[in-house]
Amino acid sequence: MDVNLTLKNYINGEWVDAKSGETRDIINPYNQEVIATVPEADETDTKEAIAAAREAFDNGEWPETPATERGAIVRRIAELIERDKEELAYLESLDTGKTMDESRGDMDDIAGVFRYYAELADKNGGELIDSPVPNSVSKVVHEPVGVCGQITPWNYPLLQASWKLAPALATGNTLIMKPSEITPLTTIKTFALMEEAGVPKGVANLVLGAGATVGNELSTSNDVDLISFTGGIETGKKIMQAASGNVKKLALELGGKNPNVIFADADFDLAVDQALNGVFFHAGQICSAGTRLIVEESIHDAFVEALVERVKKFRIGSGFDEDTQMGPLISAEHLAKVEKYVETGRKEGATIAVGGGRPEDPELQNGFFYLPTIFTGCTTDMNIVQEEAFGPIITVETFTSEQEAVKLANDSIYGLAGGVFTQDTVKAERCAAKMRMGTVWINEFNLYFPHAPWGGYKQSGIGRELGRLGIEEYTETKHIFQNLKPEPLHWF
Ligand SMILES: NC(=O)c1ccc[n+]([C@@H]2O[C@H](COP(=O)([O-])OP(=O)(O)OC[C@H]3O[C@@H](n4cnc5c(N)ncnc54)[C@H](O)[C@@H]3O)[C@@H](O)[C@H]2O)c1
Numbered sequence: 001m002d003v004n005l006t007l008k009n010y011i012n013g014e015w016v017d018a019k020s021g022e023t024r025d026i027i028n029p030y031n032q033e034v035i036a037t038v039p040e041a042d043e044t045d046t047k048e049a050i051a052a053a054r055e056a057f058d059n060g061e062w063p064e065t066p067a068t069e070r071g072a073i074v075r076r077i078a079e080l081i082e083r084d085k086e087e088l089a090y091l092e093s094l095d096t097g098k099t100m101d102e103s104r105g106d107m108d109d110i111a112g113v114f115r116y117y118a119e120l121a122d123k124n125g126g127e128l129i130d131s132p133v134p135n136s137v138s139k140v141v142h143e144p145v146g147v148c149g150q151i152t153p154w155n156y157p158l159l160q161a162s163w164k165l166a167p168a169l170a171t172g173n174t175l176i177m178k179p180s181e182i183t184p185l186t187t188i189k190t191f192a193l194m195e196e197a198g199v200p201k202g203v204a205n206l207v208l209g210a211g212a213t214v215g216n217e218l219s220t221s222n223d224v225d226l227i228s229f230t231g232g233i234e235t236g237k238k239i240m241q242a243a244s245g246n247v248k249k250l251a252l253e254l255g256g257k258n259p260n261v262i263f264a265d266a267d268f269d270l271a272v273d274q275a276l277n278g279v280f281f282h283a284g285q286i287c288s289a290g291t292r293l294i295v296e297e298s299i300h301d302a303f304v305e306a307l308v309e310r311v312k313k314f315r316i317g318s319g320f321d322e323d324t325q326m327g328p329l330i331s332a333e334h335l336a337k338v339e340k341y342v343e344t345g346r347k348e349g350a351t352i353a354v355g356g357g358r359p360e361d362p363e364l365q366n367g368f369f370y371l372p373t374i375f376t377g378c379t380t381d382m383n384i385v386q387e388e389a390f391g392p393i394i395t396v397e398t399f400t401s402e403q404e405a406v407k408l409a410n411d412s413i414y415g416l417a418g419g420v421f422t423q424d425t426v427k428a429e430r431c432a433a434k435m436r437m438g439t440v441w442i443n444e445f446n447l448y449f450p451h452a453p454w455g456g457y458k459q460s461g462i463g464r465e466l467g468r469l470g471i472e473e474y475t476e477t478k479h480i481f482q483n484l485k486p487e488p489l490h491w492f
Pocket residue numbers: 151152153154155156160178179180181209210211212214215216219230231232233235236238239253254255256286287288388390416456460461
């Protein structure tokens with residue numbers, strides 16, 4: 001496909017190379033070919049982008065631009081994403097290895113996110129308070145936070161970027177985005193679309209580079225007011241520390257080790273289908289993947305048998321092959337991590353019911369492929385049950401009572417998401433109420449949409465993206481009080 005892409009940083013309205021002249025090759029995870037070479041920015045470029053965003057916020061028009069006009073620009077971005085959907089989907093699949101159908105679905109979701117926040121832009125006007133003080137006006141207004149640093153991961157590159165860009169722009173902030181250094185292509189393209197949509201210079205800046213340099217500079221800078229980060233727990237902790245210097249606002253969307261509880265009275269075929277979808281979509285590289293399958297003991301054997309039968313038929317391959325259901329992992333480093341987890345599972349005494357290695361197909365040998373893998377005989381104390389492998393791995397535990405199921409589901413440092421499958425809706429609601437997670441699905445898994453908030457309990461993060469709460473992350477709340485009949489107090 002012919003692609004129109006300027007492979008540069010975007011700072012203060014200009015497409016620029018890294019000051020150092022350094023570059024980075026972007027690798028296709030399907031065959032390890034170099035698909036693009038992009039600038040490798042460092043602290044110097046980042047400081048320049050921060051200065052541009054600071055100037056655009058402190059002295060530019062954007063924060064004072066009428067919210068309706070900002071909303072119109074955000075809506076225009078949605079329209080341009082829809083116009084260039086096929087090209088964006090192609091770039092996302094090229095960069096991540098995910099199937100074109102997945103990437104097309106992501107692009108629809110992304111346009112939807114920009115549309116949602118375009119609509120909310122001018123519906124955030126604040127409120128009048130019933131003041132207890134006679135002859136006074138008490139009002140609450142919402143103002144942009146300021147300069148926002150936005151750091152995104154590689155698994156849903158543009159989707160996670162859209163959850164940050166759309167609400168930040170709608171509310172009048174300025175920003176510097178740092179996409180994952182592994183998967184920058186769709187974010188670069190979207191910055192070109194944002195320029196075309198009329199986002200003024202300096203308002204949205206893009207810096208391509210590594211976490212330890214660009215990401216760390218954003219996190220430590222005293223000129224950045226907020227960091228919104230999506231990524232792993234260990235990076236999240238580092239960012240919290242780095243951001244403490246000027247007590248930045250923090251929004252952290254971190255990892256998960258998500259339980260999927262299957263009761264014996266569930267619709268069996270539905271639960272099998274959703275259990276597979278909940279994990280093996282995008283080769284398990286989903287923060288909310290339902291990797292901890294917690295199955296009622298009486299149906300365990302039948303359930304595992306049904307899963308294994310379906311897994312054996314998975315079509316693994318290129319994201320550009322219409323038949324492919326599951327693509328490769330993102331990188332050699334990540335493949336090694338997943339292999340190590342499987343090795344750990346073996347040593348811990350879990351049984352491999354299917355998978356447990358790399359595919360033998362000669363056509364897949366140059367890619368970072370790993371077979372969908374199911375471990376049975378798992379217990380909650382095992383590392384493979386507790387740690388996020390972020391690959392195509394299911395661990396199966398069993399329970400005999402509702403209470404035990406909820407206890408196992410909650411036995412994690414994470415609290416991002418979880419699922420319950422049962423036809424007893426009252427039991428489902430009881431479980432959902434007890435599960436300590438930001439999202440609980442009942443007879444569903446991994447569904448998200450712009451209108452509902454997303455985020456984690458416990459160590460899965462701080463704050464919420466999407467929904468109305470997603471806009472609140474990007475606003476400060478101010479109380480303005482005016483005494484209409486002021487009189488001296490004569491206290492002193
Ligand atoms: N909660 C969610 O909604 C959500 C969504 C997607 C992914 N994730 C999580 O993301 C992780 C996978 O993504 P990843 O491997 O790209 O995560 P990662 O933490 O390695 O990297 C994420 C981003 O942080 C940057 N970074 C790395 N070190 C940094 C530092 N010291 N300072 C500032 N930035 C730094 C990286 O360059 C990248 O842009 C998984 O744990 C997954 O669960 C969470």
